[in-house]
Amino acid sequence: MQKKLQVGILGAGSMGRNHGQQLKSLEDVEITGICSLPLQTADDLAALLEIDCPTCDSFETMLSEVPMDALYLCIPPFAHDGQVEAAAAKGIHMFLEKPIALDLARAESMALAVETAGVITQVGYHMRFQQSVQRFQSMLADGSAGKPVQFQGRYWCNIDPSGWWRDKTKSGGQITEQLTHIYDMACYLMGDPKTAIGWMANLAHTDNPEYTVEDTSVGMLRFDNGSIASISGSNTSAPMHFFGEYRICCENVTMEYRTTGQPWVTPDSATIYLGEEEKEEFVEDKNLYLEETLDFLSAIRENRPALTPIENGVRAIRAVEAVIKSAEQDGKAMIID
Template sequence: MDKVKVGILGAGGMGNVHIENLLKIEEAEVKAVCDIDGQKAEKLAAMAGAAVYADFDEMLEKEELDVLYILLPPYAQAGQFEKAADKKIHIFIEKPIAITSDRGKSMVDAARKNGIKTQVGFHMRYGTAVSKLKRLIEDGSAGKPVLFNGRYQCNSLHAPWWRDVNLCGGQIFEQAIHVYDICRYMYGHPKAVASFMGNVCHADVPGYTVEDVSVSISSFTTGAQASITANNCSVPGRWDALFDMIFEKVSVFFKSPDEAEFHYITGEGERVEYFNEPADHKFLEDEDFIRMVKENRTEFCPVEEGLRSLLYVEASLFSAKMDGEKMRVENY
């Protein structure tokens, strides 16, 4: 394979982010852009000299693609993944991969059947401080997992589709899933979750049907516990995803996925290390995926991981709708 030929489905904000990254990656060549909004598609395609399509099936038929980037809102996932997988096209898909776990399971089954490589846009997994702690967990230096405290907070009306729970799934689904995913990535898959949610600040906003505050408690087979909160009533203009992670031998307090205080528990007491190595997570995930395809390397965050985190937030949402009833978190 000379260059990895890329098609992009979805010319919104994430389309702009990813195409800018792909243009910097020597091994990638953007061949086509598809969106029902012709002006958006043309603008994005012009950046790469790519072909423009309004019909996804037509793009699949006419273009010989190695990779497809699916950058659609949750409600717009309607079988495009499966169609591309059946053509043996490798797929990058933004989170959440779908608005229901049934749709997500269909994607996973299609990927497995066709043997394609996949990547989900959980970019915080590429945080340098996150990666540092992950290595300590994997080599045993962190000790037993104890407690995860995570929070997602912002204050924005967002796009009209985002405010409609039937189109985005809610803040837990569309935003806080990043924090739920990091929790899973570091602590393993939870066995149960109990949640509550409400609409405190936006009940009078027309068309605003998603929750604007939520809290969940999760338990793991290891005995570890997690607390995750989210709200859309915090500081305007800021989108914060923060977490603290407690393990038997190290406590880590994150200011971002790249910046954290590592407190090591030793026989002599405590040793503190301040870590700060900024990185462009979205670029790293794009570069990693393209090279993964070109070099036939092992997947880092395949679609199975997207489904498992979707199952986690789905169980959290179901629990909140049942006034905090504990829900088992399915694995797949």
């Protein structure tokens, strides 16, 4: 049996719990430490996972005392203040929840540290692991799909979280924190964005002074190959429904990804249209969080890049930052360097 990978978890919120449960299910992984603020949340996660491992509320303590081949960073974007650089310097591979930072400067600093250290990274854009997406990506790679032409996507929900998410200085807003999944998908399938235009507003939460993020947005991207994407966001949609879906049109092939907004009730589905009558149908019922972890851990063992390395997280931030800057200037076109 191969040696167990020793993995630490930084951040014991909802995503820390999620990834902890995926890791606990794997026989070739040992969770060697959990770090979170306040300390009780780290203790609670250890109890939930039924594991006996060190817990702490200081990342410096974790880094110096907990043996780790890999680290899962499950912290909000505002909480990144050098943890990636410190872990990279120690040769620790990293899984980073999205978005990897609040702004491009912080993200680029993290990516540079990773590149210098030569460690393997994976960013939590789990939608890339959908079966239909991987099939479509293979058709783009072998040329059978033809040139990418247009992408249309949306992420609509209706949540009223307390704390950091609705504070723009901590989450960056819905475009940065949630729609990043759809912007990443557009970049993954269409290429590198070169121009961005955006509009955003807070239309339905003006009575709450603590709600400083947008609840309505539209962004447009033009890519270096000439293709175009339009992406809309809303936090005023049906409660307990999460509509993350998209369509992509290429010269020869079209894909439609659909959701009822409640994939835990009815799995998402997708159709790839290959011609007038020929098509491929998909039911997206895989555990995508487990899939991205399996790819990350295999990448470490095989010494290869994971599907979504940190530079893709930087690209997503570059795109959404340009859309937000455009929106702040009433839709002025922004060049993405």
